[in-house]
Amino acid sequence: MKLVTAVIKPHKWEDVREALETFGVTGMTVSEVSGYGRQKGHTEVYRGAEYDIALVPKIRIEIVVDNDDADDVVGIIVKTAQTGRIGDGKVWVSPVETVVRVRTGDRDEAAL
Amino acid sequence: MKLVTAVIKPHKWEDVREALETFGVTGMTVSEVSGYGRQKGHTEVYRGAEYDIALVPKIRIEIVVDNDDADDVVGIIVKTAQTGRIGDGKVWVSPVETVVRVRTGDRDEAAL
Amino acid sequence: MKLVTAVIKPHKWEDVREALETFGVTGMTVSEVSGYGRQKGHTEVYRGAEYDIALVPKIRIEIVVDNDDADDVVGIIVKTAQTGRIGDGKVWVSPVETVVRVRTGDRDEAAL
Amino acid sequence: MDTGDTAWVLTSAALVLLMTPGLALFYGGMVRSKSVLNMMMMSFSSLALIGVIWVLYGYSLSFGNDLGGGLLGDPTDFWGLKGLMSPDALVFTVPSLAFVAFQSVFAIITVALISGAIADRARFGPWLLFSWIWATIVYFPVCHWVFDFNGSTGTDFVGGWIANNLKAIDFAGGTAVHINAGAAGLALALVLGKRKGFGKEAMRPHNLTLVMIGAGLLWFGWFGFNAGSALGANTLAAVTWMNTLSATAAAALGWLLLEKIRDGKPTSLGAASGIVAGLVAITPSCSSVSPIGALIIGFLAGIFCALAVGLKYKFGYDDSLDVVGVHLIGGIWGTLSVGLLATASAPAAVDGLFYGGGVDQLWRQAVGAGAVLAFSFIVTLVIGFAIEKSIGFRISEEEEVEGIDGVEHAESAYDFTGSGGGSGFASGHLAAATAPTQEGVNA
Amino acid sequence: MDTGDTAWVLTSAALVLLMTPGLALFYGGMVRSKSVLNMMMMSFSSLALIGVIWVLYGYSLSFGNDLGGGLLGDPTDFWGLKGLMSPDALVFTVPSLAFVAFQSVFAIITVALISGAIADRARFGPWLLFSWIWATIVYFPVCHWVFDFNGSTGTDFVGGWIANNLKAIDFAGGTAVHINAGAAGLALALVLGKRKGFGKEAMRPHNLTLVMIGAGLLWFGWFGFNAGSALGANTLAAVTWMNTLSATAAAALGWLLLEKIRDGKPTSLGAASGIVAGLVAITPSCSSVSPIGALIIGFLAGIFCALAVGLKYKFGYDDSLDVVGVHLIGGIWGTLSVGLLATASAPAAVDGLFYGGGVDQLWRQAVGAGAVLAFSFIVTLVIGFAIEKSIGFRISEEEEVEGIDGVEHAESAYDFTGSGGGSGFASGHLAAATAPTQEGVNA
């Protein structure tokens, strides 16, 4: 099993979700995070005092997948989330030893 | 060392925390996330326009544990968080190479 | 590639970011999480009813790095985030098989 | 007709109207974020429903000529407010409809007050049904007893028994509003039972800034409530205004002091609660005590109510937002305080026990308070059980866990994600627009 | 001069002023969290800009002696409000400046109302320019037509054509305010086009508690709007006050009922929207119908507007916050309702169709409504396109995605992290303070 973690631009979330669903990914876990990188934040002004907001809102997606699917899933995310502009995000893959479905206690492939 | 990541229903958090404490887990890191899966979201209505809220609130727990404890911890979480209804969540285990306690610089077993 | 995950005290975030930047880390992903551990939460009182707030706000940082940099990055975080008081947090390192930059499709070292 | 008096009564009526949205905020901020809309809707629906039935028959039941025994007004007198648009229709020195307006908002807020006792768990339809029945068979009669004075619209006009026969002094509604709503709240809390997790889980206020806004608006509006009850812009109005300030300020201090001593810290929820406690207690007594008397009444109201909000844990009833602790206890104390602290130098010109007046006024106050308490509690129990047993009053335990806002209103209060518009993390997507336009959406 | 009347008009003016911040909240809560500040700023800027031009020439254009045909007031009459501080300057029984004040806040809110149609996408500078031009060439003239009565300041004073020649009854502004703003909103929504994602993505209200606060403040202020339009504290004011309550309560019920039937659940947004719909509909008619008539007008307003808000999906214009559905439709219905439900027993002393008055008043109402609708729609289209084609009115698609608050105001509305102060998760850091003090920061 692999864990695919993707950090993408928030407005791409809906597209990515659809593309993954079409591919057959049935579940994922999503959170709102802040990104720090080449894409710089923005500036806000309050009573003449300027604030640099260093962080950029991003969406973080975690998907546990079969070993075989990992590459495809990464490919789909990269393709769908790409805008070509700085800040599109990263996707990384890490090993998972086991996964369990809480409802049934099923393990690994059966748990997805 | 292993990292146990669990995504569970929010109202089970308190029970899971207690069960893990009883078992001897002294620390964990928790966050509010959104889940996407078999359990569907709900519908909201604003001025006659219906919105499908696709995501379901979940709690994500991360626990770094000794290799030996990983299975027990997974077992406890699965048992405690189970309601038998769709959406109970997933638990997965991945390898951790080292863990450090920031306060002391202690490593691995000593860091937990 | 390695994934360094650090859970630290929120007011140390700015220092850690600066130290990492100086070292040459160009990107990371950050989120607000709740910690549970030796550091206890606090008590709030509403109309005479006391509430124990078990969780403590923490910042969680994820950095994908080259194998060679992992130890340095861990060291920098531990050094910078240390206050010596309970609750300083944990840092752990786990293996990453591949990482992709969404914008370009670059992989691994090139993706950072 | 006096234009100055009319200006003040119209202003006061608007001020009192604002109290119900104020209450919605005060209550709404105290519940969890998954129930705030339902909480607010119980107040807003009172504005809607009671507003309508007040026009149709409520005013007439309350302020029609007495049907006998000072128990109820004649519903045929002013059905649909008939005849009251005439320039000749006056109540004391103001146009009748100004008085109708002023009293309408009293009926509305009294019903809304009850809802604090049953936060997070009452189905909305049954709540509406309850409101309707309760206003009709509890509030309108009690309003007649307390607020309908002989001679108000002409020399042969006959009003209610508490005002005219018992001669209890309840200037702006310690009995009719606060004891009435408080007793009803207690009864409903018993009927509906405890929330899942009551006494164990954290049910702390989700947004204390809303509570503070609400408390501020309530205080503001309450000047209309109390000083407006003078039905004119005169010394009586000025006295009641100033007593309303004095008691409220002292009550907030009292509550904070008690918290400091008992819990170690004075809280903002305590300040907001103390404000409301003081306002409740001075409501019946503002015309009959001096500003110093008002300070005493208020300060003790703050102490008493701060102690009383703990009773629910002791006795195990889930009066969620302390309608009993604040309105029932505060209302009883305020009503009795007239018997103790009234001074003949105040506009009501009566001496209470501590001013040498003996117990004459005190027993009148006690009888008035007791009568309203008992009547309201018993009738509310009956209405509540009838609804619970017939159509069901409470949402299911699972729905409670899910949150009543979604269950009863298909809404959630907040969405702070940067969602939609091609940006942000869309927490959802538009599925369909209002039925007739379904095509449009997919176009 | 009558002090009671003056007290009421000054109070009413303050109440109406509060409506614009109230509207800012009502609208602000309905947009996404990335646009709430811009939404509120469109209302607040109206307070600023229209307040200033009203003093400079707006009042004079609106209420100066008629220049001919009842079309426009003489701008030289009261330029800079000259001459109006004199104790002799009266409008009916109140000081002229009290009337100036009362009318100023009408102009302000009418402009602010329009902004709901163009949420999330209008550049702020062009919006200011639009407001300025629109107030000058649309609102001030229409205000003159509808609100400027012959003889108000002296026997030979001549006012506007709708009030005096057509004799349509528009007591507090169904045409001048609501149809006017609603038609302009429709025109601007067409000019600016749809938001990215309109009809597909979730653009649900980000903070319904703000919407409820806003609705509460609007209702409160609206008593000044309607009953203040009596320009005195008298029976007329009392009647309009009470009709305002009746219609609004009934409209909220109507909207909730429709939702229950059509969508399955009554919502808090529905209650808030019903309140506004009822207030809009009773605005023109509150002086001419009975409280029962008001109940009917309000209830139907709730139904009509709840149905009308779906039209934008059908026809595909992005009237973001339903200015058309609520203000245009509600305003038309309210204006026509006078022709149907007016009763001679009400202060306006006219019988409508259903009270045996035939169609005489109805056609007057229809002509008034139609004239204002057409004038406002056409002129607004022209102004809007002129701005769009010259300096550009709309932000870019990318900016829309990013959020207009940051783009146009360099701010974001909320920061709930425990940031800064050596604590919390600093979402940013101070880069520079106001120019002249740059050194200080680095010191």
Place this chain on the structure above:
Amino acid sequence: MDTGDTAWVLTSAALVLLMTPGLALFYGGMVRSKSVLNMMMMSFSSLALIGVIWVLYGYSLSFGNDLGGGLLGDPTDFWGLKGLMSPDALVFTVPSLAFVAFQSVFAIITVALISGAIADRARFGPWLLFSWIWATIVYFPVCHWVFDFNGSTGTDFVGGWIANNLKAIDFAGGTAVHINAGAAGLALALVLGKRKGFGKEAMRPHNLTLVMIGAGLLWFGWFGFNAGSALGANTLAAVTWMNTLSATAAAALGWLLLEKIRDGKPTSLGAASGIVAGLVAITPSCSSVSPIGALIIGFLAGIFCALAVGLKYKFGYDDSLDVVGVHLIGGIWGTLSVGLLATASAPAAVDGLFYGGGVDQLWRQAVGAGAVLAFSFIVTLVIGFAIEKSIGFRISEEEEVEGIDGVEHAESAYDFTGSGGGSGFASGHLAAATAPTQEGVNA
């Protein structure tokens, strides 16, 4: 007694009361989310504490017969407001207690204004102590100087020196309220020192919608503040009302324009700040200038204050929410502007420098402003240091990092998790209920 005047004064008093909760929101929205409750509590505690001492002796110190030299009222005259409930007790044409009420809320808000200078770091108990002492030895005397007019309650009544001897014009409190609070704020900011991270870390407003609600309520209430100071419903009240609108609208424009030019974007915080700046500046001058004069005063107030808020970075004092920049600078400008722009055609009937009146009025204004500034600044420094050195005024650095809401009030403002009730992510659990009921919880 005049009922119209009384209606207006009572209404105004309620409006001014609302300003303090309004201020609590305005200030509360500007701090970080970990300090909003403490910020609001500094205002609410002023309502409580100053309300009580006003009744006990504050009114008498302020408005008792002069003890000599126009410096202080006789505290024995109206101790506990004695004797003022009588129908014969009048101030001009209104009941004495109406005037007492109106002035009470001035004292309350003046104290509350100061708190903006010391956001996030003042212990609550010492703040209460400070408020008490400051009101007693600074505000009540200054109030006597400025607002207590010879002859107000009878021909031989003697008031304060600024009003009667110096004859500076401070209609509604440019000196007594704004310079007074602003100077005290500066002194306290110096006593308490800078917040950890001041000038480096992000301390941006956590909730700008609260700031906007607050600004709206302040503006609304300020009509009572200014026009209510006419103590009657008359031409003077109408003039001051309209000037209050004019100046405020112009000030918001001025502030936004400066921001646009200097920072590139006009902000919502700028609009809200401009509103307050305009209100401050027109407070002393609203009775003596024309609406055009008011536009000028307001516009320049917007510019001046927008520039002045940067001074704290330059000079390195942490006036957290710009009490100096807005209230001190705005108050000085407004007070001096009377000497420049007063016109004899306005009710105060004085010509300023630009209207040919020479410098006669200008020096009076300058002396009044300077006297209050110096007195307030020096005495506040002394009180502040005395408290800091004895019981300590400031929380520790660690507590500052943790957040003052938890430290001083054991509360946190927001909990948006779907917590408790068997549902949601319980961020905590009930540990114990109020002491006497401990058993109940475990039952």
